Amino acid sequence: MHEVLGTTTDGDLVINVGPQHPATHGVLHLVITLHGETIRKVDPHLGYIHRSIEKMCESLTYRQFIYVTSRMDYLSAHINNHACALCVEKGLQVEVPARAQYIRVLMDELTRIASHELWWGAMAMDLGAFTPFFHAFRERENINDIMEETCGARLTMNYMVPGGVMADIHPNFQKRVKSFIQLFRSKFDEYNEMVTGNIIFQNRMKGVGYLSAEDAISYGCTGPTARGSGVSCDVRKIMPYELYNQVQFDEILETGGDSFARYMVRLREMNESINIIEQVIDNIPEGDYQAKTKAVLKLPKGEFYTRVETARGELGVYIVSEGGTTPYRIKFRSPGFSNLSALDHMARGSKIGDLVAMMGTLDLVIPDIDR
Amino acid sequence: MQQPVSKGQSFPGQVHELPGGGIVLSKLDDVINWARSNSLWPLTFATSCCGIEMMATASAKYDFSRFGFEVARASPRQADVIIIAGTIVNKMAPVLKRLYDQMADPKYVIAMGACAISGGPFFYNTYSVVKGADHIIPVDVYVAGCPPRPEALLHALITLQDKIKQGLTREQIKTGIP
Numbered sequence: 004m005h006e007v008l009g010t011t012t013d014g015d016l017v018i019n020v021g022p023q024h025p026a027t028h029g030v031l032h033l034v035i036t037l038h039g040e041t042i043r044k045v046d047p048h049l050g051y052i053h054r055s056i057e058k059m060c061e062s063l064t065y066r067q068f069i070y071v072t073s074r075m076d077y078l079s080a081h082i083n084n085h086a087c088a089l090c091v092e093k094g095l096q097v098e099v100p101a102r103a104q105y106i107r108v109l110m111d112e113l114t115r116i117a118s119h120e121l122w123w124g125a126m127a128m129d130l131g132a133f134t135p136f137f138h139a140f141r142e143r144e145n146i147n148d149i150m151e152e153t154c155g156a157r158l159t160m161n162y163m164v165p166g167g168v169m170a171d172i173h174p175n176f177q178k179r180v181k182s183f184i185q186l187f188r189s190k191f192d193e194y195n196e197m198v199t200g201n202i203i204f205q206n207r208m209k210g211v212g213y214l215s216a217e218d219a220i221s222y223g224c225t226g227p228t229a230r231g232s233g234v235s236c237d238v239r240k241i242m243p244y245e246l247y248n249q250v251q252f253d254e255i256l257e258t259g260g261d262s263f264a265r266y267m268v269r270l271r272e273m274n275e276s277i278n279i280i281e282q283v284i285d286n287i288p289e290g291d292y293q294a295k296t297k298a299v300l301k302l303p304k305g306e307f308y309t310r311v312e313t314a315r316g317e318l319g320v321y322i323v324s325e326g327g328t329t330p331y332r333i334k335f336r337s338p339g340f341s342n343l344s345a346l347d348h349m350a351r352g353s354k355i356g357d358l359v360a361m362m363g364t365l366d367l368v369i370p371d372i373d374r
Numbered sequence: 375m376q377q378p379v380s381k382g383q384s385f386p387g388q389v390h391e392l393p394g395g396g397i398v399l400s401k402l403d404d405v406i407n408w409a410r411s412n413s414l415w416p417l418t419f420a421t422s423c424c425g426i427e428m429m430a431t432a433s434a435k436y437d438f439s440r441f442g443f444e445v446a447r448a449s450p451r452q453a454d455v456i457i458i459a460g461t462i463v464n465k466m467a468p469v470l471k472r473l474y475d476q477m478a479d480p481k482y483v484i485a486m487g488a489c490a491i492s493g494g495p496f497f498y499n500t501y502s503v504v505k506g507a508d509h510i511i512p513v514d515v516y517v518a519g520c521p522p523r524p525e526a527l528l529h530a531l532i533t534l535q536d537k538i539k540q541g542l543t544r545e546q547i548k549t550g551i552p
Contacts, residue, residue, distance in 0.1 A: 022469050023419060025448040030421050030466060051466045052421050055500040071496050077423040121426070140433030147430070158426055158521055370422045370461075 011036060015043055022051045026129050026359045029369030031343075033358075040354050045347045053373040060333040065091045065165060065300040068333065073159040075335065076371035078118040079313040081110045084163040089244060090309040090320040091165040094302035100291040103167030104245045109180065109283055110150075110162060111311075112276040116187070117146040118314035119273045126266070126363035127198050130207055135198055142190055145183050149176065165300060167293030180284050184277055191274065199270065208263035212349040212361035215260055222348065223341035226316025227272065228365055231265035233258040238312040250282050262357075265364040301328055315339055315366055339371040386539070403541055410454075410480065411538035412442040414531075417453035419473065421460030424487040424521040428459045431524040441531055450476040455534065457527075458513075461489035461497060462504045474511040482538070484530050485513040488520045495520050 009017055016037045022030040030051035036044040056075055060068040069087045073080040085107055092099060099107075124139030147157045152173040154160040162169050198204055214224070219232040229236045237254040239247040255271045257264035302324035310319045316338025323332040342365050349361050386408050387400025420428055431438050432446060447453040450473045462470055474481065485507050488494045493505035507513060514537060517530040 022466065023450075023473055025418050029425070030469075051463065051469070052461060053463055053465065053502050054422075054461055054497050055502045059496070059500050074423055074496065077426060121429075125429075136429075137434045140430060140435070144430070144433070144435045157430075157523065159423060 013038075020358075026362060027369070028125060028362070028367055031367065031369050031372075035355065035358070037355060040356070042350045042353055042355055042358065045350045045358070047343055047346065049373050051373065052370050054370070056374045057333050057335060061330060064328050065302060065330070068330070069164065070161045072335075073161050074370065075374055076313060076315065076318070076337065076339070076368050077159060078121060078368055079114055079315065079318075080159050081107075081114040081162060082311055082313040083318065084161060085111060086309055086311040086313075086318050086320045088163045088165050089311065090307050090322050091300065091302065093309055094305070094307045094322065094324060095165065095296065095300060097166050097294050097296060099167055099245075100294055101288045102290045103292050103294070105283055105287045106168050106172055106292065107163060108246045108250070109280060109287075110154075110160075110168075112279045112283075113146050113149065113180070115276045115314045116273050117143050117150075119269045119276075120146075122269060122314075122363075122366045123194065123198070126360075126366075127204075129359045129363040130204065132198065132201075132204075135194075138190070138193060138197065142183075142187060145179075145186060149179050149183060152176065152179070164293070166296040167291070169293075171292045172287075177284055177287070180280060184281060184284075187273075187277055194270065199266075205263065207357070207360050208261065208266055208364075209259075210261050210263075211353060211357045212262045212265075212364065213260050214345055214349050218345065218348055219260075222345040224316070224345050225338050225341065226312070226314070226366075227255075227265055227268040228316060228342045228345070230255060231257050231268045231364075232260040236317065238310050238317050242310060244309070244311060246283065250279050252279050262360050262364040269366070299328055301326065302330070310336075313338060315368065315371065316342060335374060337371045337374065339365075339367050339369075343367055343372055404539075407539050407541045411535040414443055414454045414482070414534070414538075415445045415447050415452060416443055417450055417456045417473065417477070418446045418448050419456055419458065419470075421458075421462065421466060422489070424459035424490070427521040427524055428457060428486065428527065431527045436524040436528060438528060438531060441528070441535065443531055450474075451478065453477055454480070455482040455484060456511075457484045457486050458490040458507045459486045459521075461494060462507050462510065463502045464504060465502075467504050467510050470507065471510050480538075482515075482534055483507075483511055483513045484515045484517065484527075484534060486517045486527060486530070487522055488518065491516050491518065 018035050020033040021027040022032040032048040034046040056071050069084050072083040072087050120139040120143045124136035127135035151157050154162040214232050216232045216234050219229040219234050225236050240254045252275050255268050257268050304326040307322045310317050319336030321334040322330050325331045386404035387398045390397045485491050490507045493503050497503040515530045515534050517526050519526055
């Protein structure tokens, strides 16, 4: 265990946060240099959940490796699977049936809501409020039930396969999604009442963890983290895949650049995802849910790259193929890694008490960073 | 003859009714184990996916506080049971050992999910993953699944309670010799 503790030559205090710490949302290890209460430097240490997913993918076939990616960013499991399926389809040049595209978009957006709800509850818990956690999970369980009915799993679904989706949707799917939309709409105001409007919460979030648009770009931040600084980077808009060029939705942008702006982006994104689901849910076309593909997939020699928008930002999948049944190399460009790199810049000069709020709004999933 | 506390029995002991009240006869050990089993504070130790299901178990729908687990502690010094929710990799292994050492006796361990049991359904042949948390610390209850459902974790927690109420060690239960 790499551990640093003590004082620097300037008399600054060096402390460790993590790897076992409730605010790091997993096993992130931060070595923080403090001058009194002021943060001089934040040094993230990674690798406490490095499972060598990329290396393992090299020995798995193009059908098998998708299952591992559910465990990467488990809160956006569908979207991870989606990115990999898209990349394999790009190599195979398979046309995905319209029904599968609709189902995929629905699942992606449901996942995004579930992920943001968990983030909302966990972030309020970081700041010391325990009640929002229960409210967030109350709605999230409904999404889990919908997923379970159709995909057979609550969390790591592995539902999207090259060529479409693994199975057709459950007969109850549309009915349950619609009742979820109603439920969510009726509860959404509660979220604002309970947390957003709270004066203590606002004081802890506003003006904290400022990240300018230039810095967000130069650190490679994506997703709500960058959009909170006014950087337009939604892959669904700038490089639409599946249905996203056919549905009407807004890219959520805030210009504050502070923790509160990032918070508002995620909160408004939940509503926007509901809008997308409402447009799609009644129009699922009849037809196949999966394209006809060979039992053993072989990608032609070459390099393939796809990008999708997960709940945390842009996920890129890069496959190098030598023409065989397994990839020669797979690289995942995970959003969490780049977003974390901005933490040091954000935190310098602010108080240690604000660090938790900053990390909360980055919405880090550590297995996504370490892989 | 020692009567092991059976499942579903609320309080270990016999009530002897007397005019105007009664007397409860019990063994101190049984009472201690009964009290201990109903107030287990878990450590918030989550490394990966299973942690989300652990959070779901703590949330309103499944609510493990019904069984006395509600006080999730962030410090190992205040925790009784460590739920290993997620993969343990080589870099994390010494940390897990230290957390276990920091916990005060009596302490219990639940290995949640395939990764904590055996290195996982996918990660069993990678260079960085510990093939089961029981290589590092002794495990009392194993929960299968990837990730296990919240009901499975609840069942594991109740199993652990039963085990504590028995007051026997793992080997004693296995061999049937008290």
